Amino acid sequence: MRETWQERLARQLEHSVLRGGRCGFWLTSRMHPLKGWSVPVWLKRDDELGPYGSKWRKMQGLAWAIQEEGADTILAWGGSRSQHLLGLLALGRELGLDVRLLVKEGSPRQAQGPDLLWPLLTTPDTVTMISRAEWPQVEHRAQKEQAALTAAGKKVFLVREGGAQVEALWGALTLPLDIVAQEKVLGFSFTRIWVDAGTGLTAQALILGLGLLQHRAQVEVLLCAGDAGTFARDLERRRGELSVALQTEIPLAAWRCHVPGTARSFGSTNQAVFLEIARTAREHGVLLDPIYSAKLLMKVREAQPEWAPEDRVLILHSGGMLSLFGFPAELQALTF
Numbered sequence: 001m002r003e004t005w006q007e008r009l010a011r012q013l014e015h016s017v018l019r020g021g022r023c024g025f026w027l028t029s030r031m032h033p034l035k036g037w038s039v040p041v042w043l044k045r046d047d048e049l050g051p052y053g054s055k056w057r058k059m060q061g062l063a064w065a066i067q068e069e070g071a072d073t074i075l076a077w078g079g080s081r082s083q084h085l086l087g088l089l090a091l092g093r094e095l096g097l098d099v100r101l102l103v104k105e106g107s108p109r110q111a112q113g114p115d116l117l118w119p120l121l122t123t124p125d126t127v128t129m130i131s132r133a134e135w136p137q138v139e140h141r142a143q144k145e146q147a148a149l150t151a152a153g154k155k156v157f158l159v160r161e162g163g164a165q166v167e168a169l170w171g172a173l174t175l176p177l178d179i180v181a182q183e184k185v186l187g188f189s190f191t192r193i194w195v196d197a198g199t200g201l202t203a204q205a206l207i208l209g210l211g212l213l214q215h216r217a218q219v220e221v222l223l224c225a226g227d228a229g230t231f232a233r234d235l236e237r238r239r240g241e242l243s244v245a246l247q248t249e250i251p252l253a254a255w256r257c258h259v260p261g262t263a264r265s266f267g268s269t270n271q272a273v274f275l276e277i278a279r280t281a282r283e284h285g286v287l288l289d290p291i292y293s294a295k296l297l298m299k300v301r302e303a304q305p306e307w308a309p310e311d312r313v314l315i316l317h318s319g320g321m322l323s324l325f326g327f328p329a330e331l332q333a334l335t336f
Helices: 005-019 055-069 083-095 113-121 135-151 166-172 174-186 201-212 228-246 271-284 293-306 328-332
Strands: 031-034 041-045 073-078 098-104 127-130 156-159 192-197 218-223 254-258 313-317
Touching: 055 083, 055 156, 055 166, 055 174, 055 201, 073 083, 073 135, 083 098, 083 113, 098 135, 127 135, 135 156, 166 174, 166 201, 166 228, 174 201, 192 201, 192 293, 201 218, 201 228, 218 228, 218 293, 271 293, 293 313
Parallel strands: 041 313, 073 098, 073 156, 098 127, 192 218, 192 313, 218 254
Antiparallel strands: 031 041
16 A cells, blocks of 8 residues: 555654654754853754744644645635744745635734735735634634635645644654754753743644653743643643654653743733843844743743753744834834
8 A cells, every 4th residue: 555645754753753863854953052041051043944933843844744745725824913824925935835814803014023024925815814703713714715725626735823733743843853963962961941832832842752752851831822721732632643643652751831920911022021132132142032032031031040050951042033023112212
């Protein structure tokens, strides 16, 4: 019987995770030390993967599945300022595919930040706006749209909000593989790995991948959206999906969830967040975003008193740079 693409992908992942090889869409980003901390702290630079940061890892898993299925159309849904949707648009253009988006109505677009990119990547037939009242039924609307496109002869690949699906998990698993490969070069293993979470898929892939690799680090997850209960349930669901794909039990790395110390609601900011952005830029030459990475650095600073002298800490910079330029007034207020 001919091997399916899902079986082929599972075989590649097995080779990567269980035998130390590399999968066909392996992505790598550098890491470097940060000065001025109580123990050695390193920064993993997924922000350097491109404007979509760690999301581009998920995109590579989706790209694999889209191409293997022979799809000619991507159908997805999400918020009006979703960087995930912008990344999907870029991926679709790269692959020469039609992209259709169902977008939740939000505040009017502005001539700043990520809003400037939407006209560059879309055409009049790309986006269908969905009202807030209709949004709870958006998945049903997507399925109807998929059926209509299929009846018109299109081969449609459906991408859920935030890419929260198993195909994106394949790409996100390159993060723990990348970290472990770099640890071998460094000659030590990290004891604490900090990661922010929106949909949570990247953080969950990190926990699953490190568990498979029998890594002893504690994964510290900052919940910039959602709650700990939802995160845990989604982690168990993805654990089951990966277990089926690899035909093996999936142990979990040690993990726990945290909430931001300030501006806790998703998308919120305040002066303290922008002061952290300025501090990190001036001390380390690293640009943070106000929605995820700045809050993560602030939380890591709060956690220092509980560290032991032998700890080695890694912080994932997941990107989000496009968001930073959506706050021109706040940035201008930081200048001397």
